[in-house]
Amino acid sequence: MKVSDLPPPVERDANFNFAYLDERTKRMIRRAILKAVAIPGYQVPFGSREMPLPYGWGTGGIQVTASIIGPDDVLKVIDQGADDTVNAVNIRRFFQRTTAVAVTSVTTEATIIQTRHRIPETPLHDGQVMVYQVPLPEPLQKLEPREAETRVMHGLADYGLMHVKLYEDIARFGHIATTYDYPVMVDGRFLMAPSPIPKFDNPKMHMNPALQLFGAGREKRIYAIPPWTSVESLAFDDHPFEVQRWSEPCALCGATDSFLDEVITDDRGGHMFVCSDTDHCRLNRQDDDR
Amino acid sequence: MMPGVGVKPVLRASGLSKRFVLHNQGGVELPVLEGVAFEAFPGECIALDGPSGAGKSTLLKLIYANYRASTGSVHVRHDDGVQAGAEVDMTRASAQTLLAVRRSTIGYVSQFLRTVPRVGSLDVVAEPLLAGTGADPEALRDAHRQAQDLLLRLRIPQRLWHVAPATFSGGEQQRINLARSFVRDWPVLLLDEPTASLDASNSATVVALINEVRKRGTTVIGIFHDAHIREQVATRVLDMGCFQPGPRSR
Amino acid sequence: MTDNPPLLRVQGVTMHYGARRAVDDVSFDLWPGEVLAVVGESGSGKTTLLNAVAARVKPDAGRVGFMTRHDGMVDVYSMSEAQRRLLARTDWGYVHQDAVQGLRMNVSAGANVGERLMALGERHYGRIRTEAANWLQRVEMDAGRIDDTPATFSGGMRQRLQIARNLVTRPRLVFMDEPTSGLDVSVQAKLLDLLRTLTRGLSLAAIVVTHDLAVARLLAHRMMVMKEGRVVETGLTDQVLDDPQHPYTQLLVSSVLQP
Numbered sequence: 001m002k003v004s005d006l007p008p009p010v011e012r013d014a015n016f017n018f019a020y021l022d023e024r025t026k027r028m029i030r031r032a033i034l035k036a037v038a039i040p041g042y043q044v045p046f047g048s049r050e051m052p053l054p055y056g057w058g059t060g061g062i063q064v065t066a067s068i069i070g071p072d073d074v075l076k077v078i079d080q081g082a083d084d085t086v087n088a089v090n091i092r093r094f095f096q097r098t099t100a101v102a103v104t105s106v107t108t109e110a111t112i113i114q115t116r117h118r119i120p121e122t123p124l125h126d127g128q129v130m131v132y133q134v135p136l137p138e139p140l141q142k143l144e145p146r147e148a149e150t151r152v153m154h155g156l157a158d159y160g161l162m163h164v165k166l167y168e169d170i171a172r173f174g175h176i177a178t179t180y181d182y183p184v185m186v187d188g189r190f191l192m193a194p195s196p197i198p199k200f201d202n203p204k205m206h207m208n209p210a211l212q213l214f215g216a217g218r219e220k221r222i223y224a225i226p227p228w229t230s231v232e233s234l235a236f237d238d239h240p241f242e243v244q245r246w247s248e249p250c251a252l253c254g255a256t257d258s259f260l261d262e263v264i265t266d267d268r269g270g271h272m273f274v275c276s277d278t279d280h281c282r283l284n285r286q287d288d289d290r
Numbered sequence: 291m292m293p294g295v296g297v298k299p300v301l302r303a304s305g306l307s308k309r310f311v312l313h314n315q316g317g318v319e320l321p322v323l324e325g326v327a328f329e330a331f332p333g334e335c336i337a338l339d340g341p342s343g344a345g346k347s348t349l350l351k352l353i354y355a356n357y358r359a360s361t362g363s364v365h366v367r368h369d370d371g372v373q374a375g376a377e378v379d380m381t382r383a384s385a386q387t388l389l390a391v392r393r394s395t396i397g398y399v400s401q402f403l404r405t406v407p408r409v410g411s412l413d414v415v416a417e418p419l420l421a422g423t424g425a426d427p428e429a430l431r432d433a434h435r436q437a438q439d440l441l442l443r444l445r446i447p448q449r450l451w452h453v454a455p456a457t458f459s460g461g462e463q464q465r466i467n468l469a470r471s472f473v474r475d476w477p478v479l480l481l482d483e484p485t486a487s488l489d490a491s492n493s494a495t496v497v498a499l500i501n502e503v504r505k506r507g508t509t510v511i512g513i514f515h516d517a518h519i520r521e522q523v524a525t526r527v528l529d530m531g532c533f534q535p536g537p538r539s540r
Numbered sequence: 541m542t543d544n545p546p547l548l549r550v551q552g553v554t555m556h557y558g559a560r561r562a563v564d565d566v567s568f569d570l571w572p573g574e575v576l577a578v579v580g581e582s583g584s585g586k587t588t589l590l591n592a593v594a595a596r597v598k599p600d601a602g603r604v605g606f607m608t609r610h611d612g613m614v615d616v617y618s619m620s621e622a623q624r625r626l627l628a629r630t631d632w633g634y635v636h637q638d639a640v641q642g643l644r645m646n647v648s649a650g651a652n653v654g655e656r657l658m659a660l661g662e663r664h665y666g667r668i669r670t671e672a673a674n675w676l677q678r679v680e681m682d683a684g685r686i687d688d689t690p691a692t693f694s695g696g697m698r699q700r701l702q703i704a705r706n707l708v709t710r711p712r713l714v715f716m717d718e719p720t721s722g723l724d725v726s727v728q729a730k731l732l733d734l735l736r737t738l739t740r741g742l743s744l745a746a747i748v749v750t751h752d753l754a755v756a757r758l759l760a761h762r763m764m765v766m767k768e769g770r771v772v773e774t775g776l777t778d779q780v781l782d783d784p785q786h787p788y789t790q791l792l793v794s795s796v797l798q799p
Binding site: 152155156163164167168237238 | 622644647648651654655656658659660661663668686687
Binding site: 310311312313314351355356357358385386388389404407408409 | 571574729730732733757761762775776778779782783785786787790791794
């Protein structure tokens with residue numbers, strides 16, 4: 001799909017302000033974003049608004065996108081790597097209706113990419129903004145439920161507890177079994193939850209030329225990784241960080257370097273592995289056709 | 291045996307008195323000792339003599355600073371590692387100093403062994419040798435060897451060496467207690483009825499031990515109920531009758 | 541030896557609960573390797589004092605000086621929060637009466653012991669695990685249970701685990717709040733013996749809050765008796781127990797049942 005393959009631009013619904021949120025709210029959120037960019041990895045509280053979608057559908061990401069989007073932007077929305085799943089389609093329609101901006105499924109064409117649970121396989125470039133939808137922004141929460149305490153821990157960079165979690169993984173499973181939302185250190189200072197992306201995508205955050213913004217609507221937190229920032233996945237010296245590997249290539253495009261989803265093809269155990277990034281898979285197949 | 295001219299006392303008590311005040315029984319005062327004054331020299335064995343209730347055990351406890359004196363002082367020569375032969379007043383010294391004196395200068399054998407659960411006899415006996423040596427295995431082996439020698443001399447059967455003494459008979463416990471104190475040489479050794487529950491042969495061993503340490507320079511101050519034993523060990527008898535509190539005006 | 545500086549110097553610590561003085565002008569020194577028992581009945585202010593001294597609750601008045609390894613005697617309440625936390629997890633330990641408060645109940649025994657090491661930057665899983673197993677053995681626990689969570693342990697084992705978790709960084713001072721109460725008598729004796737062995741063997745200084753005079757007798761070199769927030773008597777443990785001077789101490793000592 002190219003820009004033209006997606007539904008034609010609709011007229012902006014004049015009953016709503018541009019991008020739905022009022023200007024004052026957008027300014028408030030942009031201030032939070034600026035602060036987040038200034039302190040990479042730090043969770044900035046913000047006055048999250050009620051959105052016309054339920055929590056869990058990406059209300060944090062939507063508010064971030066709504067605050068930074070302008071009429072000239074080109075928007076791409078993905079859910080688990082795909083442009084055509086329900087969540088992605090809904091959010092894309094929402095912004096088409098409230099902003100009438102151009103939309104695309106092509107990673108390189110987009111200026112803003114809102115995502116749930118993936119980073120595109122195609123490398124991002126300078127000037128692009130990734131907006132992540134975040135359900136649980138606090139990486140320490142499962143280990144330390146008191147928020148007053150986790151804030152102090154962030155303040156003092158007191159992060160030994162996170163390694164307790166990794167230790168438990170190795171003790172129980174023989175390896176670090178955390179496969180998504182794998183904790184990272186941003187700029188050598190703040191421990192950060194990368195949202196539920198597979199750990200396969202973690203290395204892509206490191207020294208990325210794009211600006212990466214994270215919005216958690218229900219938890220009312222925004223955080224950011226500015227371009228060209230160091231992002232390091234936690235590990236032990238004798239159990240280094242590793243990403244997932246598959247024994248077979250993508251059944252559709254033959255890619256061996258992408259994150260694969262297992263697709264069940266029948267009720268007799270038939271299955272195949274295909275790229276989770278639909279745009280990447282499509283491009284690969286186009287190249288093969290040529 | 292009188293000390294030679296110029297030999298300094300190891301211990302000197304002066305003006306020492308002890309009065310118990312029982313606050314919860316109407317504040318009744320029980321005077322036990324008054325005007326205790328004596329000096330003790332290296333190599334002496336002083337037997338405290340007097341009927342029961344004369345304050346013999348109380349005096350030993352005052353010297354050991356287990357009881358706190360009402361008046362007076364007990365000066366003990368204590369080598370604190372800085373100044374050899376410095377005197378410590380046991381009635382006024384800080385807790386730290388008292389513990390240091392008890393670690394290296396004054397040994398005390400009470401009538402009862404205060405047992406520590408689960409610690410075997412051999413370790414109980416070796417413990418005074420290990421104070422301050424950390425966990426040096428060489429020192430531990432050495433201490434165990436010396437402890438074994440004493441346990442053998444005091445006829446503690448080998449099968450009991452690794453058993454905690456809590457379940458031992460009275461006589462066995464007393465011998466463990468004695469072994470623990472004789473395992474090292476003390477400048478001052480206080481003995482409260484050391485042979486009270488021992489048979490003749492073990493009593494004889496204790497007599498021999500006392501005389502050995504005394505000849506090596508230890509000052510022994512003890513309560514020996516048994517006149518026969520007292521005759522064999524004492525070089526001097528201190529009459530507690532002199533230190534009885536007179537009728538007081540209350 | 542008295543010329544050596546103390547490890548801990550507490551001066552004039554006072555704590556109020558509303559108008560009531562829970563701790564009233566308490567001062568004492570603690571020397572390296574010394575075990576001090578703080579005794580008194582419930583409500584005498586001993587646990588409040590412990591928390592004030594352990595830098596857990598800031599007192600209304602008074603100073604708590606600790607002889608740090610590198611900077612000499614430092615008032616713990618003048619330290620930054622980061623320094624205080626570092627101190628609390630390196631040179632100090634705190635053993636809670638209820639092990640549930642001192643442990644992470646849903647995390648394995650090995651991780652409980654290893655947490656302090658990880659907080660100090662140890663990033664080698666193998667070494668952390670070896671050290672954890674080593675400490676489980678030192679507190680006489682089966683190293684085979686290293687991957688079990690404390691939820692599956694008995695009260696005595698939890699308390700042992702809590703002790704191992706505290707001692708793994710070789711602290712010089714450990715605070716203990718009624719470490720053996722709430723355990724069966726037979727388990728208590730074993731734990732006391734372990735504590736005694738550990739404090740002596742590691743020349744660990746400790747402040748032990750207890751209402752049990754037998755615990756004080758077995759563990760402590762020195763004792764402090766508290767009543768209504770004040771220290772009414774202090775001295776060598778055997779002095780206080782065998783020749784108590786203050787009316788309250790006499791009452792306390794004479795009230796103990798001798799088995």
